[in-house]
Amino acid sequence: MTQADLAVAASEPGPGVAVAVPAIAGRSPWRLAWERLRRDRVAMVSLVVIVLIFASAIAAPLVADLTGHPPDAQFRETGLTPDGLPKEPSAEFWFGTDDLGRDILVRIAYGARISLLVGVVATVLTIVVGVIVGLAAGYYGGIIDTVLARAVDVVLSFPFLLFAISLVSVTGPSLWVAIIVISMFSWASVARIVRGQVLSIREKEYVEAARSLGSSDARIMLFDVLPNVLAPVIVYSTLLIPIVIVTESTLSFLGLGVPPPTPTWGGMLDESTAYYRQAWWFVVFPGAALLITTLAFNLFGDGVRDAFDPRSDRLTAG
Amino acid sequence: MSARIPITTDSRREPSGEVLLRARDVVKHFPVGGRSLRGMPRDMVHAVDGVSLDIYRGETVGVVGETGCGKSTLARCLTRLYDLTSGTLEFEGQDISTLSRREMRPFRRHMQMIFQDPYGSLNPRRRVGSIIGEPFAVHGLADGADRKRRVQQLMELVGLNPEHYNRFPAEFSGGQRQRIGVARALALRPKLIVCDEPVSALDVSIQAQIINLLSDLQAEFNLTYLFIAHDLSVVQQVSNRVMVMYLGSVVEVAPADPLYATPRHPYSAALLSAAPVADPDLAESRERVVLMGDPPSPVHPPSGCRFHPRCPKALPDCSEMDPVLEPRLGDGPEHLAACHHPLADDERLPVGGAVEAGIPEEES
Secondary structure: OOHHHHHHHHHOOOOOOOOOOOOOOOOOHHHHHHHHHHOOHHHHHHHHHHHHHHHHHHOHHHHHHHHOOOOOOOOOOOOEOOOOOEOOOOOOOOOOEOOOOOEHHHHHHHHHHHHHHHHHHHHHHHHHHHHHHHHHHHHHOHHHHHHHHHHHHHHHHOOHHHHHHHHHHHHOOOHHHHHHHHHHHHHHHHHHHHHHHHHHHOOOHHHHHHHHHOOOHHHHHHHHHHHHHHHHHHHHHHHHHHHHHHHHHHHHHOOOOOOOOOOOHHHHHHHHOOOOOOOHHHHHHHHHHHHHHHHHHHHHHHHHHHHHOOOOOHHHHO | OOOOOOOOOOOOOOOOOOEEEEEEEEEEEEEEEEEOOOOOEEEEEEEEEEEEEEEEOOOEEEEEOOOOOOHHHHHHHHOOOOOOOEEEEEEOOEEOOOOOHHHHHHHHOOEEEEOOOOOOOOOOOOOHHHHHHHHHHHOOOOOOHHHHHHHHHHHHHOOOOHHHHHOOHHHOOHHHHHHHHHHHHHOOOOOEEEEEOOOOOOOHHHHHHHHHHHHHHHHHHOOEEEEEOOOHHHHHHHOOEEEEEEOOEEEEEEEHHHHHHOOOOHHHHHHHHHOOOOOHHHHHHOOOOOOOOOOOOOOOOOOOOOOHHHOOOOOHHHHOOOOOOEEOOOOOOOOEEOOOOOOOOOOOOOOOOOOOOOOOOOOO
């Protein structure tokens, strides 16, 4: 830390700096983390943005009703120039139209549904599988650990896109194939994180105490080990959501995700590739939606990490 | 020595003649240093090597010895947290030495443990009420309002404020946390409580409180304790009998006062002479027996008497024959020592050497 950094740290306690709070009965570690998170301005702004994105996804039919433009309706008369090109933003089409005369604003709102659905479902699936595998490998050790750890290595060494392309060529593109492909390649890193944590927690005296009380392995894993590995898992999952969203967009861009005409951000970017020289709005608005969503989740994830680990110092660690 | 901790009750009660836990030739080896190609472990740490012990109902057996002598491993063997390499364990006459974890569960109600580290032994993410209530939950004994009531009774019993039911371990001091550990061990009204250095992580003033709490509870619930410590004065105060361990085996076992007054085994004598004395005048005049060298590796324990490489009285036969644990020099059947050349009543060990045989600070 430089002198200037120290001065900043002294004058304005940042989110990473512990602030003395009066002790109140029964504040859980979760509650303490939430209170630290609430003081993190960047994370709170990101949270508001995330809530707005969720709101627009939920309210997508409302947007369609207000504008009078269903997401898949093609307005070949009003939505296209006489040459058949996309129309620029106007009072009727706020974000302009695409190559088939569809309203980009409405399609972005509907696209948020796919992105968030895939982002949340694939992340949850990833976490569930990763936590179960990591818990079993770390807790039982021995042959179970060896087998599971090798499986993790194999998955992590697979070329993701090549596998996705070949799988989709067999099954055909769909929402669920996208979700499953993403989860199949993400659980391994979660399993690795969880396994590492479990290895250290398994040796704690409170686990031995639980054993001496006669607790079953399942009970120990659920009540004594899991709550203590959850913090890094939560941090990882908030940072995993934007990765998953971008991955889904990548798959859609390559035509491996949700098939058209369902609006997805990646699919819209794919359709715009032939027109972006004439129609900047066609590429900018879906791209901006993807960028803002990813940025909001990433910044929020950073805040969550800081809240769970007050020792990490933003001023030095960046 | 006994002036160090004021005791409120007579902590040494008369035990019954009934054996609660009987251990015969308990052996625990841990593999170290990887495995050979055929999957056989290369080396073994002889953590506990043939310990036999009877614990009578209502008594307190103290276990002393330096770091790494196998005290804590023995405790975990006796409560079957570790599987025995060999030997037998009987609890109230029933053989429990080879029971599976599931089969052990009914016995767990009757034998509980108090752990050394009041910080490590409580799950930081659970509320105190849930920690103390866990034994009821595991054994399906009480739930809902009934469990809460019983947990709060336990908290009151060990001197905690029952209103702190919903707090987290981080909000308590070390002494209070150890009381939480005592309450948890006590929840199911066990017959035997194994205390693995229950006070060595605490301040001396807090140590006295916990010791007094343990002896009050013993009187109230007719508990039996196996009390492990490296503080010899604490052990003397609480124990009816004391067992001295060296390198995984028992070198001497006797009622507390005769052992402290006339130790037969040279190791016991050296250990006792190394204990700090609170009175500075006495401390000036006492003679400390200083042993040569470090304890040998438990991977390759010495032949014969394991203490012979460091023993000032060692003779050639000590390295050849394993001494039997039996009464020596006309002692009664309750005072056993494993030594070929035990110390007579007024005999002193030769003082000398440069290496001190201090009592270690911390159990690993």
